[in-house]
Amino acid sequence: MWMYALRRLVLTIPILLGVTIICFALVQIAPGDPITSLVRPDTPPEQIAALRAYYGLDQPVVFQYLMWLWRVLGGNFGTSIANNAPVASEVMRAFANTIVIALISVLFAFVVSLVLGTIAAIRQGGIVDRLVTALAVFGISVPTFWLAVVLVIIFAVNLNWLPATGMGASGSDSFNYFVWDDFKFAIMPIVALALPPLAIMTRITRASLSEILNQDFIQTLRAKGLGGFQIITHAIRNIMPAAIAMLGLQLGYLIGGSVLVETVFTWPGTGALLNKAILTRDIPLLQGTILVLAGAFVLINLVVDLAQSLVDPRIKRS
Amino acid sequence: MNEMRSPDLSLVEAQSETPEAYVKVKDLEVRFVSREATVKAVNGVSFELKKGEVLCVIGESGSGKSVMMRSLLQLHAKKRTRMTGEMRVGEHDIMKVTEKRMSELRGSTISMIFQEPMTALDPLYTIGDQIAETVMRHERVDRDAGWKRALELLELVRVPSPERRLKAYPHELSGGLRQRAMIAVALSCRPSLLLADEPTTALDASVQIQVLVLLRKLQREMGMSMIFVTHDLGVAAQIADKVAVMYAGRIIEYGNARDVLMHPEHPYTRAMLSSTIKDQDRSAPLDTIAGTPPDLRALPDGCSFAPRCKYAGPECLAAMPPEVTDGRNHMARCVRVSAVRGLLAFEPGLAAANVPA
Numbered sequence: 001m002w003m004y005a006l007r008r009l010v011l012t013i014p015i016l017l018g019v020t021i022i023c024f025a026l027v028q029i030a031p032g033d034p035i036t037s038l039v040r041p042d043t044p045p046e047q048i049a050a051l052r053a054y055y056g057l058d059q060p061v062v063f064q065y066l067m068w069l070w071r072v073l074g075g076n077f078g079t080s081i082a083n084n085a086p087v088a089s090e091v092m093r094a095f096a097n098t099i100v101i102a103l104i105s106v107l108f109a110f111v112v113s114l115v116l117g118t119i120a121a122i123r124q125g126g127i128v129d130r131l132v133t134a135l136a137v138f139g140i141s142v143p144t145f146w147l148a149v150v151l152v153i154i155f156a157v158n159l160n161w162l163p164a165t166g167m168g169a170s171g172s173d174s175f176n177y178f179v180w181d182d183f184k185f186a187i188m189p190i191v192a193l194a195l196p197p198l199a200i201m202t203r204i205t206r207a208s209l210s211e212i213l214n215q216d217f218i219q220t221l222r223a224k225g226l227g228g229f230q231i232i233t234h235a236i237r238n239i240m241p242a243a244i245a246m247l248g249l250q251l252g253y254l255i256g257g258s259v260l261v262e263t264v265f266t267w268p269g270t271g272a273l274l275n276k277a278i279l280t281r282d283i284p285l286l287q288g289t290i291l292v293l294a295g296a297f298v299l300i301n302l303v304v305d306l307a308q309s310l311v312d313p314r315i316k317r318s
Numbered sequence: 319m320n321e322m323r324s325p326d327l328s329l330v331e332a333q334s335e336t337p338e339a340y341v342k343v344k345d346l347e348v349r350f351v352s353r354e355a356t357v358k359a360v361n362g363v364s365f366e367l368k369k370g371e372v373l374c375v376i377g378e379s380g381s382g383k384s385v386m387m388r389s390l391l392q393l394h395a396k397k398r399t400r401m402t403g404e405m406r407v408g409e410h411d412i413m414k415v416t417e418k419r420m421s422e423l424r425g426s427t428i429s430m431i432f433q434e435p436m437t438a439l440d441p442l443y444t445i446g447d448q449i450a451e452t453v454m455r456h457e458r459v460d461r462d463a464g465w466k467r468a469l470e471l472l473e474l475v476r477v478p479s480p481e482r483r484l485k486a487y488p489h490e491l492s493g494g495l496r497q498r499a500m501i502a503v504a505l506s507c508r509p510s511l512l513l514a515d516e517p518t519t520a521l522d523a524s525v526q527i528q529v530l531v532l533l534r535k536l537q538r539e540m541g542m543s544m545i546f547v548t549h550d551l552g553v554a555a556q557i558a559d560k561v562a563v564m565y566a567g568r569i570i571e572y573g574n575a576r577d578v579l580m581h582p583e584h585p586y587t588r589a590m591l592s593s594t595i596k597d598q599d600r601s602a603p604l605d606t607i608a609g610t611p612p613d614l615r616a617l618p619d620g621c622s623f624a625p626r627c628k629y630a631g632p633e634c635l636a637a638m639p640p641e642v643t644d645g646r647n648h649m650a651r652c653v654r655v656s657a658v659r660g661l662l663a664f665e666p667g668l669a670a671a672n673v674p675a
Contacts, residue, residue, distance in 0.1 A: 216437035223391055223432075224452045224503060225425035237442050312442060313487045 005306055012302050019294040020072065024065045026290070027283050038081055055081070072291065078284035082276075087288040091273065095292050097167070098262070098269030100177060102254035105190045109198035110247050117205025118236065122228075124210060132202055139199025148192040148264040155188060162187055165266040189265045193258060197250035204246050208239040241312040248304030252297045339366035340543050341390075341511060346403035348385050348394070348567075355615040359385040361567035362403070367560065369510070372537060372544045374558035374575065376551065376590070380611050382567035383547045387513045390545070391428055392420050407511055426456040426507040433516040435496035439488040445472070445499045446484030449506050456507045471502040476532060494525035498532070505536065512537065512544045518553060530556055551594050555579050563587045566612050566622035573648030583650040583662040586623045621652065629654055 035051050052058045056067060071078065077087035120132040156164035163185050167175050176182045212218070212235045221231045255270065262271035270289050277286040309315040348360035360382045367373050375383045388394060390405060390412060405412035407428055415423070424430075432438040439448060449471055450464030459467075465484065472480035475498040488496055497517060504512060514533065518526040534557045537544050548554055554561055558575040563584065571584040582588045589607045609626035612618065621627070624634040633653055643649040644657045655664050 216432065216434055217440045219393060220430075220432060220438045220500075220503070221440070222393055222421075223424055223430040225421050225423070225455055226451070227421060230451075230455070234440050234443070238440070240442075314441060314489050 004309055008302060008305055012298055015298050016295060019298060020069055020291060021065070023287050023291045023294060024068060027287050028061060033281075068287070077288035077291070080282055080285045082280045082282045082285065087284045090285065091270070091288045091292050094268055094270045094273040094289070095296070097175075097267060098255055098258055098271060099296065101186055101190050101193060101267070101269070102251060102258065104177075104186070105194040106197055106247060106251045106254055108190065109194045109201055109250065110243070113198050113201035113205050114236070114243070117202045118209060118232065120202070120206040121209035121213065122232065129206075132206065136199040136203045139195045140203075142195065143260075144192050144196060145260040145264055147195060148188070148261050151188045151192055152264070164188075165264075167268060186267075189261055189267050192261050192265075193254055197254065201243070201246055201250065205239065205243060208242050209235055212238045237311070241308045241315070244304055244307050244311065248300050252300050255296055255300075256293055338368060340369045340371075340408060341365075341367040341545070342404065342406040343386075343390075344404040346386065346389060346405060347401065348382070348389055349400040350394075350398055351400055352398060357614045358617055359567055359614055360389065361617070363564075363567070363569055364403075365560075365562055365569065365572060367543050367545065369543055370538075370541045371559045372534075372546060372557050373560045373562060374554040375545060375547045375562045375564055376549060376554055377564035378549060378611050380614065381564040382614075383564050384515050385567075386564070387430070387515055387545055387547055390511075390513060391424055391430055392417075393430075422456070425452050425504075425509075427509055428511045428513065429504040429507070429509040430513040430515065431497075431500050431504045431517045434520050435493055435500050436488075436520070438500055439496060439503075441488055444485050444487055445491070445502075449484075449499070449503050452503055452506045467506065468502070471506055472499070474505070474536070475499075475502045477502070492525075493521050494529060497521060497525075497529055501529075501533065501536070505540070508540060510542055512542045514544060514546045516547055516549070519548070519550070526553075533557070551579065551591060563590070566617060567614065568622065568651065569649075570623065570651045571649065574646065577646060577648045581648075581662075583648070583655045583664045584623075584652050585627045585629050585654070585664070587650075588664070 035048055035055075035057070039048060039051065049058070056064060059067070068078070075088055077091060079085070080087050080090060116128075116132045116135070120126075120129040123129055152164050155162045167182070167185050175185075177186065218231060218235065221234055226234075257271075258267075258269060259271035259275055261267070262269045263275055266272065270293055273285070274289050276282070277289060343366075344364045346360055346363045347358075350357040350359055363382075363386055365373065375386070377383045385394075389401060390407065392412065394401070401413070403413070407423075410419075410423060410427070412420075439445075443451075446465050446468045449468035450461060453459060453464040453467045454461065457463075457467075468484055469480055472483055477483050477495055477498050483491065483495065483499070488499070491499065497520075501517070517533065518529050521529060530553060533544075533546075536542075537557075544557075546554075546557060555575065561571075561573065561575045561578040562569045563571040563578065563582075563586065565586050571578055571582065571587045578587065579591070582591055586607075589605070592605045593607060607626055612622050612625070618625070618635065620635040620637055621630070621639050624630040627634065639651050639653045641649050641651050642655050642657055642662060644662045646661070648662050650662055650664075652664070655662055657663070
């Protein structure tokens with residue numbers, strides 16, 4: 001087990017290096033000059049050249065990459081062009097906001113989808129099964145930004161139960177998820193984020209569970225005299241490798257794809273930060289954000305692989 | 319032929335069907351109903367089995383042998399299955415027991431070994447867990463006691479280094495060991511009826527014999543009744559007391575193993591026996607049974623084997639041939655078979671007129 005974990009960990013290093021190269025290259029390829037968006041149109045060319053040299057933008061690309069990588073490894077993601085603040089702290093603060101609501105969303109979706117998917121798989125063709133199918137189709141087809149807006153209209157505007165946007169008085173730094181006055185700001189973003197993964201995971205749970213329930217060993221379990229609950233326990237444990245893989249994928253999707261939801265709710269996460277960085281062509285900020293997101297994605301996959309090998313003994317020894 | 323049979327005739331008669339039958343199946347019919355078609359999988363099967371006896375059920379794929387056996391455990395999906403007839407195991411009326419009672423019988427009084435040891439065990443649970451689980455379910459003991467019992471059982475089924483194998487997962491064991499583990503699961507609560515559904519078919523030839531010998535030995539030691547489904551006649555000859563030959567969901571020949579295997583009377587049994595490889599000349603082509611088994615969704619009237627039978631005449635297709643039984647309880651269901659001087663005799667030229675009604 002530990003050998004497998006170590007090997008898997010070492011294997012992530014080249015992946016992470018690849019991630020840094022792509023992050024760096026993506027921004028190089030993108031059109032637009034960060035300096036022109038920083039200065040007034042009538043700035044003299046020599047002043048622009050000086051700025052260029054100051055930010056290292058006049059160096060060869062490979063050199064720029066290595067310089068950048070060296071600084072990144074030291075935890076220095078550079079300085080934001082837009083507001084001169086260190087990128088690292090800004091990205092990490094935003095990332096914390098994003099990862100927490102993404103985790104809550106995906107875990108909520110995971111638990112609910114297991115319950116709904118299991119009921120649907122056991123009572124195939126029943127009322128719950130049809131409702132679950134309807135819910136799943138709804139969840140997959142509805143765009144999250146539309147859902148987010150509808151949630152705001154219903155719960156913030158009409159019912160006035162929940163705040164519409166932002167993180168409230170505490171703000172990013174002292175936000176406490178265990179205090180209702182803070183947490184109520186997170187509820188609608190969490191729900192809006194959770195619906196698509198919930199729908200997809202419910203479908204997957206139902207499909208993989210009904211496949212498992214048709215396998216030979218289920219008949220063995222029945223022939224052993226086990227009751228329905230025990231048999232379902234066996235079956236659920238057997239879909240866990242697939243469910244965990246799905247959980248990881250959805251979490252990755254949530255941290256990367258939360259731009260729209262975070263924009264609607266003005267939730268100060270990486271999605272909103274990306275939005276801001278792109279609009280202001282803030283290259284260090286953009287690179288830093290993408291890098292953190294990509295790195296998080298790689299780490300999530302690592303954790304998923306390790307978790308899978310814990311639940312499925314066939315994985316680690318092969 | 320008759321000279322060979324006569325000496326032990328009295329002996330066999332003395333132990334023929336008596337009320338002490340432990341397993342009693344009468345007129346069992348099993349139909350699988352779906353929107354498209356009704357599959358008549360078992361069409362009136364009757365047999366009796368005493369304590370400690372081994373019944374081998376022989377037949378091609380699709381002859382209903384596995385379905386018949388799964389019925390004894392009520393393993394079919396209730397919604398799609400129609401079952402009629404009688405099934406008794408000991409004092410339990412299998413047709414009438416509640417699902418809760420049935421699940422208590424499964425794995426304790428009646429247990430089953432499946433054909434494919436690859437897929438019949440849960441891949442994510444250790445062997446020890448899978449054995450202990452059954453013990454815990456039926457004997458209401460804790461996990462430690464269950465594992466202790468599992469260790470004894472692995473020793474009983476001769477698994478080498480059983481302590482290590484308890485903690486192994488199914489994919490870490492060979493096919494033979496997996497099937498032994500499966501047998502250990504089945505025997506874990508000392509069943510009085512063991513159902514074995516082609517337990518050696520998926521195994522290597524050398525392992526087959528080992529597992530077979532082990533099963534026979536354990537069956538004798540524990541005094542279990544056993545129903546053993548196979549399509550291997552050699553296997554049947556090894557372990558059977560009684561043999562039932564099934565075709566299209568019916569028993570078409572039944573009797574003591576020696577009678578059925580040495581002196582088959584039904585044309586199907588005869589054809590099947592002559593299509594096995596014994597000491598034939600290599601250059602001679604093997605006998606095979608022409609044609610394919612009938613479609614169970616649309617069974618013809620009359621003898622189901624008639625379309626493939628070289629002795630068949632128009633009378634075979636008219637109506638289902640009656641069972642013909644001799645004094646030794648050897649039964650065949652064929653219009654060309656009659657009981658002559660207390661023994662079954664197959665007479666290819668004989669017309670239906672000679673058959674007792």
